[in-house]
Amino acid sequence: MAENNPFPGENNTGHVWDDNLRELKNPPPRWWMLAFWASVAFWVGYAILYPMWPIGQEPTQGVLGWSQMKEYAEGVEQITAKRAQFEEKLAGMTADQIIADPGLKEYTLASAKVLFGDNCRACHGSGGAGNPGYPVLADDDWLYGGTTGKIQESIAAGRKGVMTAHEKVLSPVEVDTLANWAVQMNDTAGAGGSPEGWALFKSKGCTACHGEKANGHVVDLPNGDFVSVGAANLADGIWRFEPGGFESAKHTILYGVNQTNVPGTRDAVMPVWGPDPTRGGVAKLGPEEIKKLVVYVHEFGGGQ
Template sequence: MAENNPFPGENNTGHVWDDNLRELSNPPPRWWMIGFWLSLLFVVVYTTLYPSWPIGQQATPGLLGWTQIQEFERRVAQVEARRAPFEEQIANLSAEEIIADPGLLQYTLASAKVLYGDYCAACHGSGGQGNPSYPVLADDDWLYGGSIARIKESITNGRRGAMTAHADLLTEAEVDALSTWVVELAEGGEGSAEGWDLYRAKACNACHGEAADGVLATLPDGEIVTVGAANLTDGIWRFEPGGYESARHTILYGVNQQGVPQTRDAVMPAFGTVARVDDVEVRKLSPEDIKKLAIYVHQLGGGS
């Protein structure tokens, strides 16, 4: 084909298509060749200084001795050094003092948000809205009280709800009457006199309180005494979807009752208890982390 090259004075290979499309044979630009050789030099220098070439289960260590683990540890140390003054204050101050300090509170909430996402969001939702059948933390309805002390107590020791299964203790008519009465209260009604009489006759007030609001007593400092029984007078249902059938199910099968297959499950793990692993004390969360989370949850629901 070269002997029939229609462009004999041009530096091409002689390959011509469609009369004028041809393959040229020009060298690359000088800047491109310089970049090419510099890139090769960079590879040689980089692989000499840093871990690069695999040899068995390891890689060449490099003259600098740099590793990703060392870099990670260095960065973590930098972060911990920045956090240290705040963490020291959190360890030494009470939750109330932390809340009173806007700057420290902002740091605490930011730090606790990460802890909340790791340990709490799976059950209580990313914003405290509560996943199905788990308590909402973004309202002011508290089963065990919403003070900082009570929230810390819940996180540290966990909670395990308890309600007796009444399937063998009540007649169908009594279950129906109590379920209907609970719905009346939840919808803002006063509840029938017959319902109140049955409520007290069956000792429901021993856990839910005389006013059916879950409060057994109120202490002089405003702290409430409760066993975690639900407030029956508001429209908040501990177990979805709420309503007559939900109330009836809870009355019949209770909460956390052994040997009752249809019982409600209501268990929160303890995050502050200490266990021993290989003679080392281990806990899920430190006291400082629990304090942070208590403040975070308190702020979500407005506390009490």
């Protein structure tokens, strides 16, 4: 092919395709060669200064001794130093005192956001909106109370409310009556409810857990708090177990909540995040972390 080069005198290799496509032998532009050798020099310099060549399980360390883990550790030390002034103050304060201090409250909310995302968001959703089957934390409906003290108890010690399964206790007619009554109470936010339903609610001992007003308060305290065993508030227009309605209420009445050996029972357990006897007293979260979460949950908007 080179003998029949149609472009004699041109600085090409003699390789020609499609009549006029050929490979030239011109040198690369000077700027390109300079950039090439500069990149080689950079690579050599990088290999000397930073970790580079794998030797066994570890790379060469480089004359600077730099590593990502070292940089990470230095960053953590810097953040810890900045946080120290706030953390020292928080250690001696209650959740209510933190909430009363705008600066410390802002710091605590920012700090607890990560804690909530790592430990609580999977069940309670972003912003406490509540994932399906789990309580909403951003409303004013609290099974055990929404004061900082009650929230502290719920997080540290966990919760496991119980409702008896009434499948073998109530007749089908009575179950339907109570389920319809629960729907009426929900639709009217406690202002309604048939006389038959109220009579059955009281005669079957439901007031022992749900309270005389069916609001989940066993005892109302003078300070505005209340004593509760975790029974649902039936007079607030909010369903604990979605989607709510007659069939949902009937299911809960029949099979209860957290009942052993009862197929169909509702599962509703809040884990223990403080010292847990079942784990030899080991806690998932420390006291200060729990305190921050108490402030964070309280400030969702539903805290009392």
